[in-house]
Every structure is written in structure tokens, then in C-alpha cells.
Amino acid sequence: xxxxxxxxxxxxxxxxxxxxxxxxxxxxxxxxxxxxxxxxxxxxxxxxxxxxxxxxxxxxxxxxxxxxxxxxxxxxxxxxxxxxxxxxxxxxxxxxxxxxxxxxxxxxxxxxxxxxxxxxxxxxxxxxxxxxxxxxxxxxxxxxxxxxxxxxxxxxxxxxxxxxxx
Amino acid sequence: xxxxxxxxxxxxxxxxxxxxxxxxxxxxxxxxxxxxxxxxxxxxxxxxxxxxxxxxxxxxxxxxxxxxxxxxxxxxxxxxxxxxxxxxxxxxxxxxxxxxxxxxxxxxxxxxxxxxxxxxxxxxxxxxxxxxxxxxxxxxxxxxxxxxxxxxxxxxxxxxxxxxxxxxxxxxxxxxxxxxxxxxxxxxxxxxxxxxxxxxxxxxxxxxxxxxxxxxxxxxxxxxxxxxxxxxxxxxxxxxxxxxxxxxxxxxxxxxxxxxxxx
Numbered sequence: 001x002x003x004x005x006x007x008x009x010x011x012x013x014x015x016x017x018x019x020x021x022x023x024x025x026x027x028x029x030x031x032x033x034x035x036x037x038x039x040x041x042x043x044x045x046x047x048x049x050x051x052x053x054x055x056x057x058x059x060x061x062x063x064x065x066x067x068x069x070x071x072x073x074x075x076x077x078x079x080x081x082x083x084x085x086x087x088x089x090x091x092x093x094x095x096x097x098x099x100x101x102x103x104x105x106x107x108x109x110x111x112x113x114x115x116x117x118x119x120x121x122x123x124x125x126x127x128x129x130x131x132x133x134x135x136x137x138x139x140x141x142x143x144x145x146x147x148x149x150x151x152x153x154x155x156x157x158x159x160x161x162x163x164x165x166x
Numbered sequence: 167x168x169x170x171x172x173x174x175x176x177x178x179x180x181x182x183x184x185x186x187x188x189x190x191x192x193x194x195x196x197x198x199x200x201x202x203x204x205x206x207x208x209x210x211x212x213x214x215x216x217x218x219x220x221x222x223x224x225x226x227x228x229x230x231x232x233x234x235x236x237x238x239x240x241x242x243x244x245x246x247x248x249x250x251x252x253x254x255x256x257x258x259x260x261x262x263x264x265x266x267x268x269x270x271x272x273x274x275x276x277x278x279x280x281x282x283x284x285x286x287x288x289x290x291x292x293x294x295x296x297x298x299x300x301x302x303x304x305x306x307x308x309x310x311x312x313x314x315x316x317x318x319x320x321x322x323x324x325x326x327x328x329x330x331x332x333x334x335x336x337x338x339x340x341x342x343x344x345x346x347x348x349x350x351x352x353x354x355x356x357x358x359x360x361x362x363x364x365x366x367x368x369x370x371x372x373x374x375x376x377x378x379x380x381x382x383x384x385x386x387x388x389x390x391x392x393x394x395x396x397x398x399x400x401x402x403x404x405x406x407x408x409x410x411x412x413x414x415x416x417x418x419x420x421x422x423x424x425x426x427x428x429x
Contacts, residue, residue, distance in 0.1 A: 020301045024253050078264075082197075091308065106417075128386070129392070
């Protein structure tokens with residue numbers, strides 16, 4: 001595995017992410033960032049694949065990286081993290097796995113079909129796990145419900161109950 | 167808390183709740199996560215100091231908002247028709263809601279502002295078609311495709327964007343859209359193979375169906391489940407499974423021919 005291959009893959013992943021971002025109407029000034037996130041995330045996935053690390057682990061780690069970048073960029077650029085995560089993830093989506101699962105199904109090789117289908121689903125699950133873990137400490141998961149202070153309530157009993165509590 | 171605005175009468179309360187639900191509807195229609203829509207609606211309603219007990223419940227297909235004003239409960243329900251992905255609108259609505267919460271946009275102008283966002287065209291249709299081709303083409307190169315794979319997937323990507331836009335404008339079910347698109351991808355790959363070009367059918371099909379596969383949808387749905395929106399997550403997973411079946415059917419129809427030809 002040479003550096004040259006990695007640089008070529010980095011460039012290809014960058015252009016691929018741009019190619020997804022434009023049909024998804026990503027704002028023009030944010031496309032370079034999301035494409036960079038996507039390219040780096042793909043390179044992590046690619047390198048780990050070359051080092052014979054399990055696909056499930058490598059997709060978790062690269063999704064975690066992409067999610068983290070999305071969270072950081074969303075703070076810096078004041079845009080939703082989805083704008084970076086959605087295009088960034090596209091080259092990691094296991095489309096190939098889905099295709100091979102289907103082709104095994106058509107060849108009536110059911111054992112290979114089930115293996116491939118389960119693997120594909122697990123990759124999708126670990127991608128989303130990676131994203132969820134990266135947003136664990138951000139606001140997006142903690143649903144901050146508005147503070148329940150003393151307010152006139154519809155139900156008079158409720159009101160008395162609230163007053164007693166305070 | 168003290169400098170918060172308050173609504174004067176029930177009509178104004180309804181205006182606020184309608185505005186909030188419009189913003190939520192736009193968010194969900196353009197591919198936002200469930201929690202973002204719920205959060206935005208709640209924030210917009212909570213800008214008025216005498217609207218209490220704001221409760222939001224959102225699905226990919228509907229929104230419910232309920233709040234209390236002057237000892238009276240106002241509940242609004244709104245269904246959401248189709249959903250596409252439009253990241254620019256998400257960004258704009260996010261910006262809008264931040265400005266609205268900071269009282270930089272008066273209530274009278276807010277609806278017009280949202281309508282302006284809804285009608286905004288970020289890229290021309292030609293640009294979207296070409297970049298769709300770029301996506302498929304370079305995706306095939308990522309999988310070590312050769313120059314012929316690149317050219318054919320580039321063509322497929324551009325056509326798929328046109329096909330998808332056609333189906334969305336005609337309001338035809340997403341199953342038909344995925345089926346015919348997959349049929350098209352497999353058909354072009356098969357034609358290229360038969361015509362004797364040095365192509366690999368599987369690379370072309372993988373790069374082609376990347377624009378169709380519900381990977382993003384399933385990933386987001388699983389994420390919804392993990393963050394507590396169980397029902398929305400289930401809807402996404404089920405929709406994803408059905409789309410996969412439609413794609414499998416479309417591809418399978420042509421792959422049978424391919425196997426029978428001895429490919």
C-alpha cells in the first residue's frame with residue numbers, strides 16, 4: 001500500500017462527495033468542508049480495510065470521525081451537523097454489499113446471500129452507531145425540554161399541585 | 167425571561183403555532199432529522215412568554231403540536247407529503263429559526279421569509295444532473311473501475327437524476343421509482359457488456375445504484391431509534407427494506423439474462 005494510492009483515493013472520494021452534495025443542494029460555501037470530511041472519513045475506512053481490520057469496526061470508527069467533524073464544523077460554521085455528515089457518509093454506505101447480496105440471491109446461493117445481507121446490515125448499523133456516539137455529548141441527543149417553572153396550568157388541580165411543590 | 171414577547175390574543179397564538187409547524191414541515195420535507203424538527207417547533211413556540219406546555223410529536227409523515235394559551239389548549243396536526251433531500255433549505259431554516267428566536271424577525275414577516283426559503287433554487291437543474299453523473303462516475307473509480315466504467319456510470323448517473331426528478335414530479339410511489347431506476351442501471355450495464363466494451367458489470371451496477379440505495383435512509387432511521395424516536399426509525403427501516411426489494415427486483419430481472427448469457 002503506497003502513499004500514491006491513498007492520495008488518489010483521497011482525491012476520488014473528495015470529488016465523489018462533491019458530486020453527492022450538489023444534487024442534494026448543499027450550500028455552495030459549505031461544500032468544500034463536507035467534501036473534505038467525506039474524503040478523510042473514506043481514507044480512514046480504506047486504510048483500515050487495507051490493514052485487514054474488520055469492516056464493522058472500520059466503518060464504526062470512520063463514521064465516528066465523520067460525526068465528530070460534523071459536530072465541530074457545525075459549531076464553527078453555525079450550520080446543522082447533517083450538512084456535513086450526510087454527504088460525508090455517502091462513500092461509506094455499503095451499496096456494494098447490497099449488490100452482492102442480491103446477486104447471490106439471484107444465483108440461488110442462499111447461504112452466501114444471508115451472510116452478505118447480515119454483514120451489510122451490520123455495517124449500516126455500525127455506521128449509525130458511530131454517528132450516534134459522536135453526537136453523544138452534543139445537544140442533539142439531549143432533548144432539552146423547556147424548564148417546567150410555575151405557570152398557570154389548564155387544570156386547577158395541577159396548579160395547586162405545582163404551587164405546593166414550589 | 168422578562169424581555170420575552172407575549173401574544174395578545176388567540177389569533178396571534180395560532181399565528182405563532184402555524185408558523186412553527188410550517189417551519190417543521192419544511193424541515194421534514196427536506197430531509198431533516200426528527201429531533202431537529204421537534205426542537206425547532208418547540209423553540210419557535212417558546213419565544214412567546216404566555217404560550218405554555220409546548221409539546222411536539224413528529225413523524226416523517228406528520229407533525230402534532232399542542233400548547234396552552236389563556237387556559238385553552240390549541241392543537242394543530244399537519245401531514246407531510248413527500249420528502250427529498252435539500253440541505254440548503256435546512257441550513258436556511260436553521261438560520262431563520264435562530265434569528266426568529268432572537269427576535270430579529272417580526273412575526274408578520276416570518277411566513278414570507280419561510281416562503282422565500284421554500285422557493286429558493288440553489289443550483290440549476292443542469293448542474294444537478296451533471297454532478298449526479300460526476301458522483302456515479304467517480305464512485306466507480308473509487309472501486310478501481312477503468313475509463314469505460316467511468317464513462318458509462320457517468321452517463322447512468324446523469325440519466326438517473328432525470329428519471330428520479332420525473333418520478334417525483336409525477337408523484338408516483340417510491341417503489342416504482344426505485345424499480346425502474348434499477349432496471350435502467352442494469353439494462354445499460356448489460357448493454358455495455360454485450361457490446362463488447364472492456365467493462366465490469368458489477369462495478370457499473372454498484373456505482374449506479376449508489377444513487378438509489380436507501381443506505382442513508384436506513385442509517386438515519388437506526389440513528390432515530392438510538393436517539394429515542396422509535397416510531398420514526400421503524401418507518402425509515404421499513405421504507406428502506408422495501409426500496410431494497412424494489413432495487414433487487416429491477417437488477418435481478420437483468421442479471422438473470424446476464425447469467426443465462428454465460429457472463
